[in-house]
Amino acid sequence: METILTVIPADKSAAVKTALLQAFQTEEPESIEILSGGLSTALVYKIGIRGKHYLLRLVMEVNAMNDPKRQFTCLRLAASAEIAPKVYYTSVTDGISITDFIYTQPQTDKTNLLHELATTAKKIHELPLFPSFMNFLEGIDLFIVGFKASGLFSATATAELFALYHKIRTTYHWQEVDLVSSHNDLNPNNILFDGAKSWIIDWEAAFLNDRYVDLAIIAQSYARKPEQQHLLLKTYFDAEPTDYQKARFFLMQQVCLLYYGLMMFRLVTDHVVTDTDLSAPSPEDFYALLAGGQVSLNNAEGQLQYGKVLFNQLLINLRSQKFEEALELLS
Structure with missing residues (x-):
């Protein structure tokens, strides 16, 4: 079974545990799976906690374009209007966000x-x-x-x-x-x-x-x-x-x-x-x-x-x- 220590980069594991503790009062998810797709340098994971799935996103390269402060400000504003998924946690310092995981279906119309x-x-x-x-x-x-x-x-x-x-x-x-x-x-x-x-x-x-x-x-x-x-x-x-x-x-x-x-x-x-x-x-x-x-x-x-x-x-x-x-x- 995958754990934070086996799939999260070592320099991010402590910060991820802090995020989970603050958001969900636990340091270890029941399941964790790295997701692929897209051209971003961020690492994205599907995590399971108490029977529900969430999206954990780690900003790995911080620069002018990849600015966690700007990114999370925009994310929270969009989530407050139900445009982006619900936000449970963000840390500008650690470049971490946790949001709802969206189960997708094809849009045929x-x-x-x-x-x-x-x-x-x-x-x-x-x-x-x-x-x-x-x-x-x-x-x-x-x-x-x-x-x-x-x-x-x-x-x-x-x-x-x-x-x-x-x-x-x-x-x-x-x-x-x-x-x-x-x-x-x-x-x-x-x-x-x-x-x-x-x-x-x-x-x-x-x-x-x-x-x-x-x-x-x-x-x-x-x-x-x-x-x-x-x-x-x-x-x-x-x-x-x-x-x-x-x-x-x-x-x-x-x-x-x-x-x-x-x-x-x-x-x-x-x-x-x-x-x-x-x-x-x-x-x-x-x-x-x-x-x-x-x-x-x-x-x-x-x-x-x-x-x-x-x-x-x-x-x-x-x-x-x-x-x-x-x-x-x-x-």
């Missing part, structure tokens, strides 16, 4: 799911303001510098993409009215449906940000078709979206494609040599491979391929007439 996600995004954005961290676009600027310095691709392979992206950078301006509490990573790994409602987990990337970031990330997984994107925006704004709102949404979609592409490439920098070929499957084909298990985002090969898929889709979008029209609306 995609229209209802999209309605719920739009409503959930709005609820997140109406929470008391999260701590500030960075201007999202300035953060991406730093990622671009790092990407170019890595030498992963030749400069010519991405020259057109970055030249076109620069048009967004000079046109899309931060507006106070759009700065809201944001999760910033509303992908399927972080949205858990329990059969009655969806719960949002993993708040390590949460901070004050542009409202269109969450909407664009939702659309990346759940609203790829124009009619789905219209429904997402109409539900979120509780009205027909204006041309200006649609333009900001479209441009932020491109920003987020770039962001996730850069994130994928950061993960593989140490595993591959300079690559001059950005060719990749279509998004539809790639997602089919992912769903079928032929590709995994848990290894460098899948991460590299996904980064290429995102960059290719981004370049197609940046070459479109819709892109020029969106820039014109915001200029």
Whole structure:
């Protein structure tokens, strides 16, 4: 049988026992199981105490992005609104949180799911303001510098993409009215449906940000078709979206494609040599491979391929007439 001493890193075991003692008046769970999935460096465990399961999360790398104080502040605010699972314990010093464990079920009604996600995004954005961290676009600027310095691709392979992206950078301006509490990573790994409602987990990337970031990330997984994107925006704004709102949404979609592409490439920098070929499957084909298990985002090969898929889709979008029209609306 697994115990804290056998599965928890030695430098965290005492702190975990303290957490369990304060939350549940016991130092040892009845069961403990490490969970996998996602790209976070945190260690996540399913623990059983008195016949109920909870989620134990350990922040293993503390830095500006992985800041337990900001993360747990956002988590507690979201939990108080029943957006995130109930919180039983947090320690900024030790980087530990304990929340309810969510037993997931498939959500088969995609229209209802999209309605719920739009409503959930709005609820997140109406929470008391999260701590500030960075201007999202300035953060991406730093990622671009790092990407170019890595030498992963030749400069010519991405020259057109970055030249076109620069048009967004000079046109899309931060507006106070759009700065809201944001999760910033509303992908399927972080949205858990329990059969009655969806719960949002993993708040390590949460901070004050542009409202269109969450909407664009939702659309990346759940609203790829124009009619789905219209429904997402109409539900979120509780009205027909204006041309200006649609333009900001479209441009932020491109920003987020770039962001996730850069994130994928950061993960593989140490595993591959300079690559001059950005060719990749279509998004539809790639997602089919992912769903079928032929590709995994848990290894460098899948991460590299996904980064290429995102960059290719981004370049197609940046070459479109819709892109020029969106820039014109915001200029």
